[in-house]
Amino acid sequence: MSTMTEGTERRDWMLAHQSYPHENWCLMWPFYRDKNGRGVIELDGEHYAHRLMCKMVKGEPPTPEHGTAHSCGAGHLGCVNPHHLSWKTQAENLEDCREHGTQPKHHLGNRGHFSQDEVEQIRRLLKTQTQLSIAQLYRVTESTISDIARGRYYSRPSKFNYWTPEDDDKLRQAVEAGHKLRVVASIVGRKYESVTSRMYRLGIHAKSDHHASKGRTPLTNGHRESGG
Incomplete structure (x- = not known):
């Protein structure tokens, strides 16, 4: 299936579900999801399906600092139910995550460090994506991505000397x-x-x-x- 056909199929699906009637049920993204479980759409300048759905139903975010929040706590499972989506600041979003038990954290733990390759990848993403969207992608706080952007974050050398x-x-x-x-x-x-x-x-x-x-x-x- 071509990229254009995929884009059309996903757009049609979004349009068909923007008036989803069930407020209490999660609506799971049926297409590709990233390693963190969030639906990927790559349409109309948006990378994530839940963010595009929020724009379609709730309008543009009030400020660049506002990101998409899930009242159901199932964003990591791919929920795009428009009833569950709203615009919130990073602080508000993190508070929701704490309540839902889904607080973003690095895969190495709260004190984990990125590898040098991950840091370089994030720096490349910063050229085309917001710090908030990258933070959501890597499941870390926005301040961590900000530190990388400012050159204040350095990867910790691995204590393992792997065979090459x-x-x-x-x-x-x-x-x-x-x-x-x-x-x-x-x-x-x-x-x-x-x-x-x-x-x-x-x-x-x-x-x-x-x-x-x-x-x-x-x-x-x-x-x-x-x-x-």
């Missing part, structure tokens, strides 16, 4: 060259235990170990067995 494809290639090459494992660890810049664990996960076998076991002469009582 380049590290794996370097490991394979060092093992293929026949180096002892402690030398291999030095070459890839990892601890011996980390190297042996990674080799096991990748199914890499040390040539030196293989050759040593293949040509090893059994011992009896601490002495080599005689050949004859």
Whole structure:
């Protein structure tokens, strides 16, 4: 289905439901939803379906600081029932979230930090979207996005030194060259235990170990067995 056809289908659905009669039932967005469960529409300059529905029924937001609030607390489930939508400030919206038990927070917790890639992505989004919409997208407070916009937010380096494809290639090459494992660890810049664990996960076998076991002469009582 083309993007134009999808846009028409979603617009028709919105028009058909802007007079939704059931005030007590949630009306769930039947099309694509983002990782936070909110309906995505990309229509008439709006990214979110619930925001466009609010504009269609309630008019434009009173100020740029007003965002779409859900009285049902089911915004994260994709509700776009026009009876449940209203324009509220960030402070009012957060108060609603606390009442509903859906207070926005980062996926790493209240004290979590974004990765450097996420920070860069947010900075790109700031060129085309409001801080409020980005905050809702990442489920954080608007002040957090504001800090990123002002350059006052820095990502916390990961405490984990993850293996990269380049590290794996370097490991394979060092093992293929026949180096002892402690030398291999030095070459890839990892601890011996980390190297042996990674080799096991990748199914890499040390040539030196293989050759040593293949040509090893059994011992009896601490002495080599005689050949004859």
